[in-house]
Amino acid sequence: MAVTRFFLPTEIVAGAGSFAQLGKLVQPLGRRALVVGSPGRRGLLEMATANLAAAGVEAGLYAGVGHEPTLDVVETARAQAREMGAEVVIGIGGGSAMDAAKAAAGLYHQPGTVAEYHTGRKLDPRPGLPLVCVPTTAGTGAEVTKNAVLIDPARRIKESIRDDSWFARLAVLDPELTLSLPAAMTASTGADALCQAIESYVSIGAGPVSDPLAAEAVRLIGRSLERAVTRGDDLAARSDMLYGSLLAGMAMTNARLGAVHGLAHPLGARYHIAHGVLCGLLLPTVMDYNIDYATDRYARVAELLGLDVRGLGAKEAGQRGAAWVRELLARIGIPMQLGPLGVKEADFDGIIAESLQQSSLKHNPRPMQAEDVRAVLVQAL
Ligand SMILES: [Fe+2]
Incomplete structure (x- = not known):
């Protein structure tokens, strides 16, 4: 039999109503969180920051992710996380939001630009910030993958940055969040x-x-x-x-x-x-x-x-x-x-x-x- 490897370090909390537990679940991971998502889900993102605040987690919000996770978006989210001294990053949305959050968390301590890692620069062995993913689409599975698919619009290249340390620490899957997704x-x-x-x-x-x-x-x-x-x-x-x-x-x-x-x-x-x-x-x-x-x-x-x-x-x-x-x-x-x-x-x-x-x-x-x-x-x- 061939030798295979299976690795998944993500805690999975799933079920209708699980989103309401977000603050309580994130609290052990850090006292300051950056929530990352898209402008179309601002209402949901604000519910998340309120829920975090109620659990004693100070939350900032970056709602600038578009249809595709570009290098600029990750650079901006990372800068905001650094500025507020974030201890945890939470991606709420589809694959683009989760991948942007994943890259911002994973590259938090890395010295180079996002573009450098996208073109192959090796990551320093230091892990990034803990990541939490909350999918609002049933699609990419990015809440349990170690790669972030990013787009460089200038080079028209869609490429992953991946690392074993980039798996989310926690994934919260609440099917009620997907009920309003258009057909x-x-x-x-x-x-x-x-x-x-x-x-x-x-x-x-x-x-x-x-x-x-x-x-x-x-x-x-x-x-x-x-x-x-x-x-x-x-x-x-x-x-x-x-x-x-x-x-x-x-x-x-x-x-x-x-x-x-x-x-x-x-x-x-x-x-x-x-x-x-x-x-x-x-x-x-x-x-x-x-x-x-x-x-x-x-x-x-x-x-x-x-x-x-x-x-x-x-x-x-x-x-x-x-x-x-x-x-x-x-x-x-x-x-x-x-x-x-x-x-x-x-x-x-x-x-x-x-x-x-x-x-x-x-x-x-x-x-x-x-x-x-x-x-x-x-x-x-
Ligand atoms: Fe896919």
């Missing part, structure tokens, strides 16, 4: 979660510890994604989605991902298409492309999605699963072609070169050379 955002973030669950299940880095997490994520997301989109107030569906994205995050940070994510980062940075949209768009095409290289795994994915595949061969079952995923994602409004989103065949060489550098691509079950990446792009165009 389109529920669909795109949920498509990312479904993709992460499936990619980590078929990854060449998958193993006996990550497998049950990824499998349960596929099952929960498969049964509840459409319901969460069409009936946003269904707490049971929202709960399934939040647990599903959590479990997928736990699996993928250890097992890693695959070709969808290897392509999503270069495409996202170049065309400013939402990450979840790209993941959903590419997922069924990549499933079909991979099927001969992880046939039994894809057959199991089809079962986990709730399909009746009795009597089918493994390959046929896997193909049935890919077709079902394509139909599901189309039904919830995920576009299924890249061309209408502005992607140009003339850019393929650059996209391929960037995707070949992505570690996700190297964990795809089917080995991906330049011609393989091109084949997927042509298929999805």
Whole structure:
């Protein structure tokens, strides 16, 4: 058996109503906290600072995270944390808010600029501030991953900074916070979660510890994604989605991902298409492309999605699963072609070169050379 590693030092507090315990949970971690989030969730962020204050935690607020976590945003959040002498950083929101908070906390004591670490400068061994994550989307699983995906708009590069010390100390998952997420955002973030669950299940880095997490994520997301989109107030569906994205995050940070994510980062940075949209768009095409290289795994994915595949061969079952995923994602409004989103065949060489550098691509079950990446792009165009 191959030697695998699984590491997750994050305390997870989950369930409806858990957000109300935030102050009490953060209090042992520090007396001064910087809350990081986006302007659209200011009301929720202010509820958090009030809750912290009631527990004796002095809280500052940085509500400047946009749709993507840029280097500037992290630089500003880090400066604000330093200025107030923060002892803990709390990211509240989707992946962008959590990743911005994660990088601001992780780089708190590091001497260089954020841009230097984004271009490969090594981190000093000194850990940053403790991080707390409160997801308000069921998508990225950033509350249990050690990397922050940051965008450098000047270089049009989307790249992670990662370190074992960057895992959140605490994740608070309250499905009630996701009830108000609009249908389109529920669909795109949920498509990312479904993709992460499936990619980590078929990854060449998958193993006996990550497998049950990824499998349960596929099952929960498969049964509840459409319901969460069409009936946003269904707490049971929202709960399934939040647990599903959590479990997928736990699996993928250890097992890693695959070709969808290897392509999503270069495409996202170049065309400013939402990450979840790209993941959903590419997922069924990549499933079909991979099927001969992880046939039994894809057959199991089809079962986990709730399909009746009795009597089918493994390959046929896997193909049935890919077709079902394509139909599901189309039904919830995920576009299924890249061309209408502005992607140009003339850019393929650059996209391929960037995707070949992505570690996700190297964990795809089917080995991906330049011609393989091109084949997927042509298929999805
Ligand atoms: Fe993702």
